[in-house]
Amino acid sequence: MSAPTATLRSEWAKLTTVRSTGWTLFAAFAVTVAFGTLVSALSNANYDDLSEQDKLAFDAAGTSFTGGLLGQLALIAFGVMVIGGEYSxxxxxxxLAAVPRRGLLYAGKVTVAAGAALVVSIATSFVTFFAGQAVLGSHSTTIGAHNVLRATLGAGLYMTLMAVFSMGVATMLRSSMLSMGILMPFFFLVTQILASVPGAKKVAHYLPDQAGEAMARVVPRSDVPYGPGGGLVIMLLWVAAAVLGGYLVLRNRDA
Structure with a gap:
């Protein structure tokens, strides 16, 4: 058995034998679907109260994916635990004693965790979409409508990339507690506040979660200077920077 294959099998065994990682992925699924369905139901009930301009800008698919705001937190926790748990x-x-090639070990961890997150995230985005459309009634859309499939896949890909981003951050910080203490409040509170402050809004548009929101929308927001493709590029740049930073720290510092 080659070293890369053995490393992947070892990391898969670690991932599947730690209960917390499995429960975190389930939480990401459950919270995203539940919150997205709730917001969709409320949007349907209040649709007639919207202004004509808001009705024209209404994004049925994007409404379903609002649950990703909470689901991303579970994916952040998952990514942090995959790396930070071993440091803790x-x-x-x-x-590192079993796999002295640090780059190989890191690549194995990222690959296995990203694969698991991708499967769960894509399944979550499709279930969330269909659940949300079921309660939107006459205001719903279909998976075959223009750009809806792209937005559904974009929602799942964003959640996956957020998990990988968190793995890179946790590798740089080498602590689950510190990583969670920074990432959780930042994405749950700080970026939302920045996005609502006129002076900081232009900067906030280029933060990971704001780029991820663009990936999951069918109707682009008029105040965001890029579309879904731009959001994907921005998100990939953030992930690449975090993963590279994690690798450099792992390679150059003692465990």
């Missing part, structure tokens, strides 16, 4: 317990030393 000291198991990273055993992992």
């Amino acid at each position: 317990t000291g198991a990273i030393r055993n992992s």
Whole structure:
């Protein structure tokens, strides 16, 4: 068995034997679907109260994906635990002893975790979409409508990329508690506040979660200077920077 294959099998075994990672992925699914369905139901009930301009800008698919605001937090926790858990317990030393090639170990962790997150995230985005449209009634759309499939896949891809981004950050910080303490409030509160402050809004547009929102929309927001493709590029740049930073820290610092 080649070293890359053995590393992947080892990382898969670690991932599937730690209950917290499985429960975190389930939480991402459940919270996203539940919140997205609730927002869709409320949007349907209040649709007649919208202005004509808001009705024209109404995004049925994007409404379903609003649950991603909470679901991304579970994916952040998942990404942090995959890496940070080994640093917290000291198991990273055993992992490095078994796989001395640090780049190979890191690549194996990122690949396995990203694969698991992708499967769950794509399934979540499709279930969320269909659940949301079921309660939107006459204001709903279909998966075959223009750009709806792209937005559904974009929602799932964004959640996956957020998990990988969190893995890179956790590798740089080498601590689950510190990583969670920074990432959770930042994406749940700080970016939302920045996006609502006129002076900071232009900067906030280029933060990961704002780019992810663009990826999951069918009707582009008029105040965002890029579309879904631009959002994907911005998100990939953030992820690449985090993963590269994590690799450099892992390569150059003792465990």
